[in-house]
Amino acid sequence: MSNLFDLLVAGLATGAIYALVAVGFTLLWQTSQTINFAQGEFVMLPAFLMLAAMHAGAPFWLAIILGILLSMILLGLGFKLLLVDPMMRHGVLPLAIATMALAIGLKEAVKQFFSAEASPFPSIVPTGDISILGHAVSLQSIGVLVVAIVAVFGLTALLNRTSLGHQMQAAAQNPTVARIIGVPVERMILLTFLINAFLVALASLLITPIYLAKFSSGEVLGQAAFIAAIVGGFNQVRGAIAGGLLIGVLDNLAAAYISTQYRAAVPMIFLIAVILFRPQGLLGRAEERTV
Amino acid sequence: MISFGKPLKIALGLIVIAGLIIVPMNFNRYGLFILSQWAVMTIAAMGLNLTLGYAGQVSLAQGAFVGIGAYAAAIMTTHGWPLPAAIVVAIVLSFAVGWVLGYPALRVQHHYLAFVTLAFSTLAFLVFRNESWLTGGIYGISNIPRPHIFGFATNKPLPFYYVCLGSLAIVSLAVWWLIRSPWGRAFMALRENPLRAQSLGIDTRRYTLMAFAIGSALGGIAGALYAPLTQYIDPVPFNLSLSLDLLMMVIVGGAGFYFGPFLGAMIAVLLPEWLRFTEGYYLMLYAVAVMLLLIWSPTGILGILDRYLAERRTKAASALRAVAKSRLETVQ
Numbered sequence: 035m036s037n038l039f040d041l042l043v044a045g046l047a048t049g050a051i052y053a054l055v056a057v058g059f060t061l062l063w064q065t066s067q068t069i070n071f072a073q074g075e076f077v078m079l080p081a082f083l084m085l086a087a088m089h090a091g092a093p094f095w096l097a098i099i100l101g102i103l104l105s106m107i108l109l110g111l112g113f114k115l116l117l118v119d120p121m122m123r124h125g126v127l128p129l130a131i132a133t134m135a136l137a138i139g140l141k142e143a144v145k146q147f148f149s150a151e152a153s154p155f156p157s158i159v160p161t162g163d164i165s166i167l168g169h170a171v172s173l174q175s176i177g178v179l180v181v182a183i184v185a186v187f188g189l190t191a192l193l194n195r196t197s198l199g200h201q202m203q204a205a206a207q208n209p210t211v212a213r214i215i216g217v218p219v220e221r222m223i224l225l226t227f228l229i230n231a232f233l234v235a236l237a238s239l240l241i242t243p244i245y246l247a248k249f250s251s252g253e254v255l256g257q258a259a260f261i262a263a264i265v266g267g268f269n270q271v272r273g274a275i276a277g278g279l280l281i282g283v284l285d286n287l288a289a290a291y292i293s294t295q296y297r298a299a300v301p302m303i304f305l306i307a308v309i310l311f312r313p314q315g316l317l318g319r320a321e322e323r324t325v
Numbered sequence: 326m327i328s329f330g331k332p333l334k335i336a337l338g339l340i341v342i343a344g345l346i347i348v349p350m351n352f353n354r355y356g357l358f359i360l361s362q363w364a365v366m367t368i369a370a371m372g373l374n375l376t377l378g379y380a381g382q383v384s385l386a387q388g389a390f391v392g393i394g395a396y397a398a399a400i401m402t403t404h405g406w407p408l409p410a411a412i413v414v415a416i417v418l419s420f421a422v423g424w425v426l427g428y429p430a431l432r433v434q435h436h437y438l439a440f441v442t443l444a445f446s447t448l449a450f451l452v453f454r455n456e457s458w459l460t461g462g463i464y465g466i467s468n469i470p471r472p473h474i475f476g477f478a479t480n481k482p483l484p485f486y487y488v489c490l491g492s493l494a495i496v497s498l499a500v501w502w503l504i505r506s507p508w509g510r511a512f513m514a515l516r517e518n519p520l521r522a523q524s525l526g527i528d529t530r531r532y533t534l535m536a537f538a539i540g541s542a543l544g545g546i547a548g549a550l551y552a553p554l555t556q557y558i559d560p561v562p563f564n565l566s567l568s569l570d571l572l573m574m575v576i577v578g579g580a581g582f583y584f585g586p587f588l589g590a591m592i593a594v595l596l597p598e599w600l601r602f603t604e605g606y607y608l609m610l611y612a613v614a615v616m617l618l619l620i621w622s623p624t625g626i627l628g629i630l631d632r633y634l635a636e637r638r639t640k641a642a643s644a645l646r647a648v649a650k651s652r653l654e655t656v657q
Contacts, residue, residue: 069436071569117616124623126436127383131576132619134569139612146605257447257565264440295455302444306429309441313433 049282074256267318394548
């Protein structure tokens with residue numbers, strides 16, 4: 035059974051990263067009906083921004099700060115002003131297609147301006163193992179899990195405990211009413227874009243030391259985050275967190291107990307089952323049908 | 326204007342068709358390959374345009390159907406079957422799978438449907454890659470023969486280009502007929518307002534499934550041509566990105582416009598070639614071009630044209646009204 039314990043820890047660690055990415059995804063959907071097909075590439079890019087800063091001679095901690103700031107400017111502010119705002123009135127589908135084009139653009143830009151090869155990336159957590167209940171668990175897994183949990187708890191505390199968070203939720207649930215009672219809806223939407231950019235930069239920082247920095251690494255991650263968001267509930271932050279952890283664990287268990295070749299199929303089949311039998315997601319609330 | 330509009334359109338169509346037949350005669354091997362690819366991708370995009378543009382069902386699985394058609398053709402023709410038989414099997418197979426994939430569309434819509442079909446795409450890719458007893462796995466299937474049509478060998482690029490072009494012509498006519506038939510009207514009713522369509526007595530279940538099945542079957546035909554075109558297939562070309570590319574083709578060309586897929590496929594297949602002089606930057610420029618186009622016109626290129634024509638028509642109509650009004654006033 036020691037194997038199962040290790041698998042669970044590793045699964046929770048990757049799941050926590052999926053959750054970070056999925057949470058941003060659901061935030062964008064709630065506030066601005068944006069389905070961001072470039073979300074995976076959004077995770078890939080900050081690592082390269084940080085690497086570029088380090089190549090320019092910045093120490094690691096400064097590169098992290100620069101990377102997060104640049105990511106918030108480019109992937110938060112820039113993404114909203116240049117792509118989402120002009121396309122918002124066109125409806126969900128054209129914007130979704132535009133984000134697909136953005137994904138291609140980001141991938142190609144990194145390949146062209148940085149490198150087509152995978153680059154190593156320093157870890158913020160020291161490597162090595164510690165012993166928990168007689169099991170050797172890698173510090174990296176623990177570190178990833180802890181940082182992701184802190185970030186997610188911070189975010190839920192912001193959303194549920196502070197007045198700013200209440201305003202954000204009001205803006206997401208009913209923009210018209212929120213506007214009437216004096217919530218600066220536009221500023222709240224911008225804030226969710228900035229939070230999404232921060233979360234993807236954090237996910238990038240956590241996951242890149244494990245999987246290396248590669249221009250194409252966003253594809254798998256983006257898909258996993260979509261699945262997590264839908265499985266958990268497209269319109270619920272806590273759903274996205276649960277979905278992320280669930281998919282992470284399921285993925286690891288499937289690889290070990292079912293088949294490595296079809297490991298990617300297990301979350302997909304799970305996704306199809308959830309959509310067919312509980313379209314709003316495991317923790318989501320049903321969206322009313324528009325006629 | 327309207328009186329000579331139709332002959333003008335027919336003349337323009339004939340010129341384009343003659344151009345597609347004559348001009349490539351002195352193209353090199355690569356040019357012919359690209360043009361053949363355009364014809365094949367147009368067929369696949371036309372299928373998706375039926376499902377998405379006319380029936381309003383978002384599908385991210387069209388690439389998987391191209392894959393199903395391609396594997397059916399590759400497996401059968403390398404075992405000595407003629408290509409037409411393989412095309413029939415590709416159609417039947419992708420029609421049946423498309424029909425089954427339509428069932429989720431009866432339950433969920435929009436982005437949920439997009440994600441179900443996205444999952445299906447990934448599952449199909451995994452089957453292509455892992456069932457190596459059938460598909461050759463990551464090594465794929467090579468030496469896919471090109472067919473003999475009426476005794477003519479089409480091994481050379483030019484004859485096979487005509488096979489692709491001819492298939493495109495047949496499919497175009499079939500789709501032209503389909504969207505003008507009651508079926509096509511039912512599809513459009515489904516897109517505009519499913520509830521109202523149902524209240525008008527349209528069997529929405531059946532037409533939703535049909536929209537998926539017919540669209541998928543066209544993807545299968547495209548795949549069955551793609552296999553002999555490249556003469557080698559492996560799972561990579563049929564991954565999710567092909568489905569996304571096809572979706573982009575349909576939207577960029579103009580979803581719900583008959584000629585949308587032709588234009589969309591032209592941009593997706595030819596534009597990167599024209600931008601090749603920019604070397605590594607071409608996909609980047611392509612991505613930027615798609616984003617700018619969609620910001621400007623979310624209904625694609627033909628959407629711009631459509632808006633322009635509609636504007637002219639309203640202007641002409643109001644001019645006529647003004648004339649009629651002034652006449653009425655002089656009479657009084």
